[in-house]
Amino acid sequence: AVGQGVELIKKFRDASRRETGNLEFTTLQETNRPNRFVIMEGWQNQAAYEAHDKGATMSEFQAALKPIRNSPTNPHTLLPFANAAPRAVPLGALYMVEHVDFRGGDPAVAEAAVA
DSSP states (O other): OHHHHHHHHHHHHHHHHTSTTEEEEEEEEOSSSTTOEEEEEEESSHHHHHHHHTSHHHHHHHHHHTTTOSSOOOOOOOOOOOOSOOOOOOTTOOOOOOOOOOSSSOHHHHHHHHO
């Protein structure tokens, strides 16, 4: 169902980009495991993010994806971190997506990560 999933994600991406307050909506597909995807979103403010998260576009996407999903989503909501506007990316560009947790373990590290 990878092809079906790709089409659902493209439709979700295109609809989300048209929503009020959307700054960025990038979808990525893992090269070695094509059934794994990453969606990176940027929203103008918390209200725009919440409207998207609770809106029809999201609920329709989740409902359409449910029958073919083979694992739960793994969302990571981050505080703003970009210091520049999104720029055009050439077709076929490769991304590296990395997730690092700073919570837990050494309390000094966790405290320093808050800022």
